[in-house]
Amino acid sequence: xxxxxxxxxxxxxxxxxxxxxxxxxxxxxxxxxxxxxxxxxxxxxxxxxxxxxxxxxxxxxxxxxxxxxxxxxxxxxxxxxxxxxxxxxxxxxxxxxxxxxxxxxxxxxxxxxxxxxxxxxxxxxxxxxxxxxxxxxxxxxxxxxxxxxxxxxxxxxxxxxxxxxxxxxxxxxxxxxxxxxxxxxxxxxxxxxxxxxxxxxxxxxxxxxxxxxxxxxxxxxxxxxxxxxxxxxxxxxxxxxxxxxxxxxxxxxxxxxxxxxxxx
Amino acid sequence: xxxxxxxxxxxxxxxxxxxxxxxxxxxxxxxxxxxxxxxxxxxxxxxxxxxxxxxxxxxxxxxxxxxxxxxxxxxxxxxxxxxxxxxxxxxxxxxxxxxxxxxxxxxxxxxxxxxxxxxxxxxxxxxxxxxxxxxxxxxxxxxxxxxxxxxxxxxxxxxxxxxxxxxxxxxxxxxxxxxxxxxxxxxxxxxxxxxxxxxxxxxxxxxxxxxxxxxxxxxxxxxxxxxxxxxxxxxxxxxxxxxxxxxxxxxxx
Numbered sequence: 339x340x341x342x343x344x345x346x347x348x349x350x351x352x353x354x355x356x357x358x359x360x361x362x363x364x365x366x367x368x369x370x371x372x373x374x375x376x377x378x379x380x381x382x383x384x385x386x387x388x389x390x391x392x393x394x395x396x397x398x399x400x401x402x403x404x405x406x407x408x409x410x411x412x413x414x415x416x417x418x419x420x421x422x423x424x425x426x427x428x429x430x431x432x433x434x435x436x437x438x439x440x441x442x443x444x445x446x447x448x449x450x451x452x453x454x455x456x457x458x459x460x461x462x463x464x465x466x467x468x469x470x471x472x473x474x475x476x477x478x479x480x481x482x483x484x485x486x487x488x489x490x491x492x493x494x495x496x497x498x499x500x501x502x503x504x505x506x507x508x509x510x511x512x513x514x515x516x517x518x519x520x521x522x523x524x525x526x527x528x529x530x531x532x533x534x535x536x537x538x539x540x541x542x543x544x545x546x547x548x549x550x551x552x553x554x555x556x557x558x559x560x561x562x563x564x565x566x567x568x569x570x571x572x573x574x575x576x577x578x579x580x581x582x583x584x585x586x587x588x589x590x591x592x593x594x595x596x597x598x599x600x601x602x
Numbered sequence: 603x604x605x606x607x608x609x610x611x612x613x614x615x616x617x618x619x620x621x622x623x624x625x626x627x628x629x630x631x632x633x634x635x636x637x638x639x640x641x642x643x644x645x646x647x648x649x650x651x652x653x654x655x656x657x658x659x660x661x662x663x664x665x666x667x668x669x670x671x672x673x674x675x676x677x678x679x680x681x682x683x684x685x686x687x688x689x690x691x692x693x694x695x696x697x698x699x700x701x702x703x704x705x706x707x708x709x710x711x712x713x714x715x716x717x718x719x720x721x722x723x724x725x726x727x728x729x730x731x732x733x734x735x736x737x738x739x740x741x742x743x744x745x746x747x748x749x750x751x752x753x754x755x756x757x758x759x760x761x762x763x764x765x766x767x768x769x770x771x772x773x774x775x776x777x778x779x780x781x782x783x784x785x786x787x788x789x790x791x792x793x794x795x796x797x798x799x800x801x802x803x804x805x806x807x808x809x810x811x812x813x814x815x816x817x818x819x820x821x822x823x824x825x826x827x828x829x830x831x832x833x834x835x836x837x838x839x840x841x842x843x844x845x846x847x848x849x850x851x852x853x854x855x
Contacts, residue, residue: 369739441739465740467741484740484741486740486741486742486774488774488775502740502742503742504741504742504745504776504777505776506774506775506776506779506807506809507809508807508808508809508840509808509840522742523740523745523746524742524745524746524749525742526776526779527776528775528776528779530808530812530840530842530843531808531842587746587749589745589780591809593808593809593812593813593842593846594842
């Protein structure tokens with residue numbers, strides 16, 4: 339562990355000369371729980387480590403900026419940053435990283451005002467749980483493990499995922515694009531007011547349940563049971579249908595927004 | 603030889619079944635003893651009377667009469683005998699049947715007895731399984747547990763308590779949402795209704811709030827009116843949640 343951290347320090351010290359980055363080995367970790375209030379972008383990587391980078395646009399190094407940075411660095415000399423929510427153990431990156439059994443908790447210590455987005459690279463098959471606070475948004479791509487995402491007003495965007503997915507937002511839009519749908523456990527996507535847009539492969543086996551007070555749009559052929567003399571599905575009644583003879587449960591609920599279910 | 607002994611042997615003497623020696627001895631004695639001679643004559647005359655007496659034979663009618671009576675008796679008695687025999691057979695069949703029933707019954711009872719703990723254990727296993735799922739670290743698995751819990755009856759208080767626990771304390775809004783929906787199926791239980799009202803007051807996720815408002819309106823829980831009005835007054839409540847309250851409140855009033 340010591341060797342790794344020394345190595346990491348070495349690597350980061352080299353890299354931080356060009357671009358701020360933090361790495362953490364994820365050997366033995368099955369799930370990463372991330373909490374941050376900013377725009378979070380997760381990318382699937384092939385190595386078994388976590389790579390954190392700031393989303394700050396690298397400004398052109400003009401002299402004034404450099405001087406300003408230098409001035410700041412001088413002021414901080416000999417002092418360490420302390421945060422109310424924990425100790426920074428990410429080499430000045432402002433994150434608290436703690437390990438509990440096979441779960442790694444990555445908590446952003448800085449407030450959302452100090453961040454303009456973070457980039458994280460994680461192993462492809464790791465399980466992820468992300469909470470973007472009240473204003474943060476989440477965008478991720480290419481993960482094959484279980485993904486849990488919660489935002490309040492921010493958008494949730496997932497691409498090339500397989501599930502199981504658990505996503506919830508109050509106001510944010512949700513877009514999920516499945517590569518294929520894992521049959522292991524249920525997929526639940528819920529929102530209070532926003533639209534939910536989900537694309538799944540045409541041959542997906544699933545038990546669908548769609549609930550909204552808005553409208554459901556789809557290009558799948560639904561075999562919804564037709565009951566004579568009863569009103570059409572509306573309001574809070576749900577649309578239940580089996581795709582390709584049924585399979586894993588896919589539950590999509592928007593209290594008021596429309597639901598779009600696309601065939602890929 | 604005494605007269606007494608000689609007289610004892612007179613019957614044999616007359617039958618001529620005595621030995622030669624005894625015969626001559628008796629003859630010799632008779633020549634000398636008048637008393638014994640007289641005795642012999644008496645015996646002779648007595649036996650002669652017996653011989654002269656004719657044997658009485660039963661009349662031929664007797665046999666036929668007897669046969670007749672027997673036939674009559676058989677005729678009157680026979681049906682009874684048959685009936686008795688039949689009854690006896692029926693009883694023995696009944697006994698056999700009863701013993702078979704008892705044996706099979708005992709077998710089935712034994713089987714049932716051995717089945718009861720099996721059924722109970724299967725149910726317990728299921729319950730344990732669902733309870734374990736509800737505590738799983740994966741949100742999707744917890745949701746699976748919540749939807750599996752639907753299959754239990756309202757008697758499974760452990761399951762209901764676990765669901766209420768999820769509704770109050772689960773970090774994931776979708777799990778709380780699923781718990782609320784499943785709990786609405788147990789809305790006849792007072793603890794469930796209490797939990798739903800309490801949860802409406804405490805849950806801060808708008809999706810969950812909207813679902814709770816809808817459920818409480820549907821199960822006609824009038825006690826929820828107060829907490830709904832509180833939501834309306836609260837400035838932090840999002841507009842769309844207030845809208846939902848306004849939509850559902852008239853159903854309760």
